[in-house]
Amino acid sequence: METIETEFQRKLEVCYSPELFPTYFVKDDCVVVVIDIFRATSAICTAFDHGIKQIIPVATIEEAREYQAKGYVAAAERNGEIVEGFDLGNSPFSYMNPELKGKELVLSTTNGTQAIEKAKAANTIIIGSFLNLDAVCRFLEKQNKNVILLCAGWKGRYNLEDSLFAGAVVNQLKNNPVFTGLSDSSIAADQMYDLAKGDLGEFLKNSSHRRRLAKLNLEKDIDYCLQLNQIDLVPIFNGTGLTIN
Amino acid sequence: METIETEFQRKLEVCYSPELFPTYFVKDDCVVVVIDIFRATSAICTAFDHGIKQIIPVATIEEAREYQAKGYVAAAERNGEIVEGFDLGNSPFSYMNPELKGKELVLSTTNGTQAIEKAKAANTIIIGSFLNLDAVCRFLEKQNKNVILLCAGWKGRYNLEDSLFAGAVVNQLKNNPVFTGLSDSSIAADQMYDLAKGDLGEFLKNSSHRRRLAKLNLEKDIDYCLQLNQIDLVPIFNGTGLTIN
Numbered sequence: 001m002e003t004i005e006t007e008f009q010r011k012l013e014v015c016y017s018p019e020l021f022p023t024y025f026v027k028d029d030c031v032v033v034v035i036d037i038f039r040a041t042s043a044i045c046t047a048f049d050h051g052i053k054q055i056i057p058v059a060t061i062e063e064a065r066e067y068q069a070k071g072y073v074a075a076a077e078r079n080g081e082i083v084e085g086f087d088l089g090n091s092p093f094s095y096m097n098p099e100l101k102g103k104e105l106v107l108s109t110t111n112g113t114q115a116i117e118k119a120k121a122a123n124t125i126i127i128g129s130f131l132n133l134d135a136v137c138r139f140l141e142k143q144n145k146n147v148i149l150l151c152a153g154w155k156g157r158y159n160l161e162d163s164l165f166a167g168a169v170v171n172q173l174k175n176n177p178v179f180t181g182l183s184d185s186s187i188a189a190d191q192m193y194d195l196a197k198g199d200l201g202e203f204l205k206n207s208s209h210r211r212r213l214a215k216l217n218l219e220k221d222i223d224y225c226l227q228l229n230q231i232d233l234v235p236i237f238n239g240t241g242l243t244i245n
Numbered sequence: 246m247e248t249i250e251t252e253f254q255r256k257l258e259v260c261y262s263p264e265l266f267p268t269y270f271v272k273d274d275c276v277v278v279v280i281d282i283f284r285a286t287s288a289i290c291t292a293f294d295h296g297i298k299q300i301i302p303v304a305t306i307e308e309a310r311e312y313q314a315k316g317y318v319a320a321a322e323r324n325g326e327i328v329e330g331f332d333l334g335n336s337p338f339s340y341m342n343p344e345l346k347g348k349e350l351v352l353s354t355t356n357g358t359q360a361i362e363k364a365k366a367a368n369t370i371i372i373g374s375f376l377n378l379d380a381v382c383r384f385l386e387k388q389n390k391n392v393i394l395l396c397a398g399w400k401g402r403y404n405l406e407d408s409l410f411a412g413a414v415v416n417q418l419k420n421n422p423v424f425t426g427l428s429d430s431s432i433a434a435d436q437m438y439d440l441a442k443g444d445l446g447e448f449l450k451n452s453s454h455r456r457r458l459a460k461l462n463l464e465k466d467i468d469y470c471l472q473l474n475q476i477d478l479v480p481i482f483n484g485t486g487l488t489i490n
Contacts, residue, residue, distance in 0.1 A: 016403055020264055023401035156268035158261055158430040184453050185403040188437060195436055208429050 010178050011146045014166040014185040017153045018111075018118040024148050025121055031145050032119040033128040033136060033169065036152035037161040038209050039090045039218075040077075040112025042129040042225040046092040048244050049131075049231045051101035056241040057113040058106055067106035075107045080216050083108075091221050104241070111152035116237065119150055125237035130165055130200075132231045137172045139234045144178055149189075160207040161225075164200060167193025168228075200226045255423050256391045259411040259430040262398045263356075263363040269393050270366055276390050277364040278373040278381060278414065281397035282406040283454050284335045284463075285322075285357025287374040287470040291337040293489050294376075294476045296346035301486040302358040303351055312351035320352045325461050328353075336466050349486070356397035361482065364395055370482035375410055375445075377476045382417045384479045389423055394434075405452040406470075409445060412438025413473075445471045 015024045025032075035041055044055055058064050061076055061083055068074035068086070075088035082089035090109050107113060119125045124143065128136045140147055149169055151162035167189035173179045174190060182190070196203035201223065204210045213222055235242040260269045270277075280286055289300055303309050306321055306328055313319035313331070320333035327334035335354050352358060364370045369388070373381045385392055394414055396407035412434035418424045419435060427435070441448035446468065449455045458467055480487040 014403075016261055017265055017268075019268065020262055020401060020403075023262075023264065154429075156265060157428070158259075158265075158433070160429040160433060163429075163433060182451065183402070184399075184405040184408075187451060188403070188405060188408060188433070191437060191440055192433060195440070206427065206432060 009180050011181045012179040012186050013183040014149045014189045016151050016158045017156050018115045019156045021118045028123045030122055031124040031143050032122040032148045032150050033126055034115045034150050035128050035162045035165050036112030037165050037225055040109040041127045043090045043092045043095055044127050044235055045129045045131045045231045047095035048235050050096050053102050054104045054241040054243050056106045057116045058108045059117045064106050064108040073103050073105045077109045092224055115150055115152040127235035130228050134229045135232050135234050163189050164193055164196055254426050256426045257424040257431050258428040259394045259434045261396050261403045262401050263360045264401045266363045273368045275367055276369040276388050277367040277393045277395050278371055279360045279395050280373050280407045280410050281357030282410050282470050285354040286372045288335045288337045288340055289372050289480055290374045290376045290476045292340035293480050295341050298347050299349045299486040299488050301351045302361045303353045304362045309351050309353040318348050318350045322354045337469055360395055360397040372480040375473050379474045380477050380479050408434050409438055409441055
């Protein structure tokens with residue numbers, strides 16, 4: 001009823017909040033792209049680009065502490081700051097450390113790892129950021145499955161930067177005949193990306209998360225996270241943790 | 246933390262789905278504008294413009310039947326069609342009947358009345374549609390309270406037409422110094438309305454609900470619901486039903 005679907009036509013939908021995931025998720029035969037631009041999914045891509053072996057995303061600080069006790073490198077962020085007692089937060093720059101190469105890491109963040117938790121009902125979960133945009137799009141074209149672009153948002157609310165990245169994916173894939181069934185949320189994200197793509201930073205200058213991070217002196221992180229196609233890999237969830245092939 | 250708020254500055258937020266309402270609703274001292282353009286809130290405005298006395302919105306068909314048994318005129322719509330055994334659905338044209346003047350009506354619809362149900366935690370709930378856009382904006386300016394523009398969506402999902410109306414309200418109110426704390430969702434809705442306002446029907450031509458209604462031969466309803474400022478009143482919830490002052 002929602003869209004005309006044939007065997008050769010896949011849905012490309014944007015889900016603007018993890019809270020709405022159950023209304024978009026119909027069957028497990030789909031790919032979910034988890035998006036938390038500022039900064040979890042940008043940090044995850046950066047960590048793999050610098051040689052990390054595996055990242056275990058966990059929803060709670062308690063779970064992160066349990067892994068930490070077992071010897072994992074442990075990262076935890078809440079409200080933009082590193083949680084006390086942890087080695088790392090979610091600034092991408094902290095994952096450029098050569099000492100992390102080959103290591104296994106546990107990660108819990110305000111929004112990003114909560115979104116991964118919700119997405120676990122799907123059989124394929126990947127990590128998307130502007131940094132690996134083209135790699136994500138190539139992956140989705142090869143899979144030929146229904147796609148849900150899952151924005152982590154901010155504590156359940158809509159946010160601009162995650163929506164813009166979702167729009168960037170729709171922008172690249174909408175002319176692929178496999179993805180002709182655009183949902184309303186995909187149409188909106190695509191239109192917004194068209195408006196913003198000339199200068200993402202300028203478009204986001206009044207966004208709530210940008211203002212929040214600017215207060216924490218994280219402008220350098222913001223500029224980094226808005227760069228396109230710096231990283232040519234796709235982190236994928238293997239049932240326990242994220243790895244790259 | 247979300248926005249810089251002073252006593253003289255009110256939030257103007259768009260909530261894209263009733264499912265997200267709990268994440269936006271902080272305290273009852275706010276005005277919620279319930280929006281279901283195709284077609285519940287357009288029909289409600291039309292009914293009051295034609296002299297209906299009160300409309301009781303109910304979430305379930307069973308509740309609507311109970312009111313019907315007590316002698317109320319009863320309207321129920323699911324998936325775009327009139328539910329069997331009811332007099333009316335949610336086509337605005339069916340509310341132009343002079344026989345309804347002075348009557349009390351019970352109404353249950355797929356999305357609109359569910360959104361009203363969620364909004365009941367707020368102390369002021371009003372009904373918005375393109376038909377009464379200016380009247381809604383004037384009401385909000387006079388109230389000087391935080392505002393949540395609540396899109397009914399489609400079964401919990403984002404939809405374009407409700408988001409566009411929310412954007413139309415933001416477009417009118419954003420330069421009022423009372424509403425300087427725009428949320429990310431308000432910025433997005435405003436930008437999209439700017440893109441669409443030259444021809445709303447054209448912008449919506451690929452939207453899912455428009456396609457759904459077109460299949461049911463409801464193009465006439467669509468054109469009617471996209472007209473601006475035909476009706477100069479604001480239906481308001483009095484605790485039991487909707488009335489106008």
